[in-house]
Amino acid sequence: MSAAAQGTSKAAHGDVAPKKKKGPGALATAYLVIYNVVMTAGWLVIAVGLVRAYVARGSYHGLYYSIEKPLKFFQTGALLEILHCAVGIVPSSVVLTGFQVLSRVFLTWAVTHSVREVQSEDSVLLFVTAWTVTEIIRYSFYTFSLLNHLPYLIKWARYTFFILLYPMGVTGELLTIYAALPYVQKTGLYSVTLPNKYNFSFDYYTFLILIMISYIPRKSIGRLHFPLQKSAIRKTGYTG
Amino acid sequence: MSTAVVFFEVEILDAKTKEKLCFLDKVRNKLQRILYLPVPDPQWYPARQSIRLDPKGKSLKDEDVLQHLPVGTTATFYFRDLGAQISWVTVFLTEYTGPLVIYLLFYFRVPFIYAPKYDFTTSKHWVVHLACMCHSFHYMKRLLETLFVHRFSHGTMPLRNIFKNCTYYWGFAAWMAYYINHPLYTPPIYGEQQIRLALILFLFCQIGNFSIHIALRNLRPPGSKTRKIPYPTKNPFTWIFLLVSCPNYTYELGSWLGFTLMTQCLPVAFFTLVGFIQMTVWAKGKHRSYLKEFRDYPPLRSPIIPFIL
Numbered sequence: 400m401s402a403a404a405q406g407t408s409k410a411a412h413g414d415v416a417p418k419k420k421k422g423p424g425a426l427a428t429a430y431l432v433i434y435n436v437v438m439t440a441g442w443l444v445i446a447v448g449l450v451r452a453y454v455a456r457g458s459y460h461g462l463y464y465s466i467e468k469p470l471k472f473f474q475t476g477a478l479l480e481i482l483h484c485a486v487g488i489v490p491s492s493v494v495l496t497g498f499q500v501l502s503r504v505f506l507t508w509a510v511t512h513s514v515r516e517v518q519s520e521d522s523v524l525l526f527v528t529a530w531t532v533t534e535i536i537r538y539s540f541y542t543f544s545l546l547n548h549l550p551y552l553i554k555w556a557r558y559t560f561f562i563l564l565y566p567m568g569v570t571g572e573l574l575t576i577y578a579a580l581p582y583v584q585k586t587g588l589y590s591v592t593l594p595n596k597y598n599f600s601f602d603y604y605t606f607l608i609l610i611m612i613s614y615i616p617r618k619s620i621g622r623l624h625f626p627l628q629k630s631a632i633r634k635t636g637y638t639g
Numbered sequence: 640m641s642t643a644v645v646f647f648e649v650e651i652l653d654a655k656t657k658e659k660l661c662f663l664d665k666v667r668n669k670l671q672r673i674l675y676l677p678v679p680d681p682q683w684y685p686a687r688q689s690i691r692l693d694p695k696g697k698s699l700k701d702e703d704v705l706q707h708l709p710v711g712t713t714a715t716f717y718f719r720d721l722g723a724q725i726s727w728v729t730v731f732l733t734e735y736t737g738p739l740v741i742y743l744l745f746y747f748r749v750p751f752i753y754a755p756k757y758d759f760t761t762s763k764h765w766v767v768h769l770a771c772m773c774h775s776f777h778y779m780k781r782l783l784e785t786l787f788v789h790r791f792s793h794g795t796m797p798l799r800n801i802f803k804n805c806t807y808y809w810g811f812a813a814w815m816a817y818y819i820n821h822p823l824y825t826p827p828i829y830g831e832q833q834i835r836l837a838l839i840l841f842l843f844c845q846i847g848n849f850s851i852h853i854a855l856r857n858l859r860p861p862g863s864k865t866r867k868i869p870y871p872t873k874n875p876f877t878w879i880f881l882l883v884s885c886p887n888y889t890y891e892l893g894s895w896l897g898f899t900l901m902t903q904c905l906p907v908a909f910f911t912l913v914g915f916i917q918m919t920v921w922a923k924g925k926h927r928s929y930l931k932e933f934r935d936y937p938p939l940r941s942p943i944i945p946f947i948l
Contacts, residue, residue, distance in 0.1 A: 599905035
C-alpha cells in the first residue's frame with residue numbers, strides 16, 4: 400500500500416519494456432505531498448487534543464467530545480484517497496482502499512455520530528487512539544516516501560506498531576458497534592418497516608450485527624495482508 | 640491439379656515459463672487438430688487450452704488455418720491454461736432455473752419465510768398472482784431459448800463464473816420475491832391502470848426480446864461461427880435494429896421496467912438498475928467490436944438506448 404517510488408523509475412521514456420509503471424507526474428507528486436502533510440498535521444491535532452483533554456480532566460472518559468470535529472473532518476477527508484487510486488496517481492486498488500476508508504467513515508458517522516449514547520464509551524477512545532497513532536505514522540510514511548527520503552524509523556514504526564494497533568482498533572470498533580445495538584433496536588434508527596408503498600424494508604440492527612460478523616473475514620485478510628507486504632518489501636530491497 | 644499437402648512442424652511452449660511442452664511434426668493445416676493431440680497434463684482438455692502466437696496475445700480459434708497465420712513451416716505457439724471450464728449452456732440453465740424455483744417458494748409461502756400463520760396461504764392481491772406468472776414466464780422463456788434458440792460462439796467460460804452468476808440471479812430473485820409475496824405487500828398506487836400499463840410494456844418487451852434472439856440466430860447458419868451485421872427483418876419488433884446495436888438488451892430493460900412498475904417494489908427497481916448497468920457495459924463492448932469489424936456499420940445506431948447510450 401506504499402506510495403509509488405517516483406524518481407527511482409529507471410525506465411527511459413523510449414524504453415520498450417511495456418509493463419514499467421511510471422510514477423505520478425511532478426504536479427501529482429506535489430499535490431500528494433501536500434495532501435499527506437495536511438493529513439499528518441490533522442491527526443497530530445487530534446493526538447494533541449486527546450492528550451490535552453486528558454491532562455485537563457484527569458481521566459480518560461468522554462475524551463471523544465474534545466476531538467469530535469477534527470476526527471470527523473480528517474477521517475472523512477480520507478475519502479479523497481479513493482479518488483487518488485481511481486485517477487491512478489496512487490498505485491493501490493480502488494476496491495481495497497474503498498473498503499478501508501468506507502469502513503472508517505461508516506464507524507465515524509453511522510455509528511459513533513448517530514448513536515449519541517455510545518460517544519461516552521471507552522471503546523470509542525480505544526479505536527480513536529489506535530486510528531490516531533496509525534494515521535500519523537502512515538501519512539508521514541507516505542510523505543517521506545514521496546520525497547524519496549524515508550527514515551528507517553518510520554518504516555519500522557509502521558510495520559511494528561501495526562501489530563498492536565490493528566487489534567486495538569478492531570476491538571474498539573467492535574465494542575462500539577456492540578454498545579450501539581440496544582439503542583438502535585429501541586429507536587428503530589435508520590430502519591424501514593413494512594407495510595409501505597415501496598415494498599421495501601431495512602433493519603439497521605440486523606445490519607450492524609452482520610457488519611460485526613463480517614469483521615471476521617475482512618479483518619483477518621487485512622491482518623495477513625499487511626505483514627505480507629512487509630516481507631515483500633524486505634525481499635525486493637525497497638528503500639523508499 | 641491437386642494442391643500439395645503442406646505439413647507443419649509445431650512447437651508449443653508454456654506462455655509463462657516458456658518451457659517446451661511438446662513438439663509435433665507432420666501437423667496438417669487446421670489448428671483444431673493440435674488441440675486434440677496429447678498434451679503433458681491430461682486434465683488440459685481442449686476447452687481449457689488457449690493457444691496463441693504471442694504469450695500475451697489473443698487466443699487463436701479452433702478454425703484457424705496454420706497456412707494463413709504468420710508462421711513459417713515451423714510454428715511456435717504459446718499455451719496457457721484457462722482453468723476449469725464449464726459450458727455456457729450449463730451455466731445458463733443453472734442460473735435461470737434458480738430464480739424460477741426460488742420465486743415460487745416465496746409465492747407459495749413455504750414455511751420459515753414468513754410468520755407461521757401465513758404458511759401456504761395465498762396473497763389477496765391479484766397483481767401478486769400476475770407478477771408470479773410474469774416472472775415465471777420470463778425465466779421459462781430464457782430456459783427454452785438457451786436450449787433451442789441461442790447459438791454460442793464460445794462453448795465454455797471459466798468455472799468460477801457459475802458461482803458468481805448464480806449468486807447474482809438467485810440472490811436477487813429471493814430478495815424481490817420476499818417483498819412481492821409478503822403478507823404486508825402494498826399494491827401499486829395507481830391500481831389497475833398502473834398494472835395494465837406495466838403488463839403491456841412487459842409483454843411487448845418479452846416479444847421484442849424473443850424476436851431479436853430469433854433474428855440473431857437466423858444470422859448464423861447452424862454450425863457456423865461467421866459474424867454478420869444484424870438488420871431489421873419483416874418482424875416489426877426487429878425494426879429497432881435501425882437505432883440500436885443490442886436491442887435484446889433494450890427490450891430486456893423494458894421488461895424489467897414493466898415488472899418494476901407492476902409490482903412497485905424497490906428491490907425490483909434495484910435489480911433493474913444493476914442489470915441495466917451490466918447490459919450497458921456489454922452493449923458498449925459489442926457495439927465497439929461491431930465498429931471495429933465492419934467498415935460499413937450503420938452510423939445511426941447506439942449501443943443500447945436510441946441516440947442516448
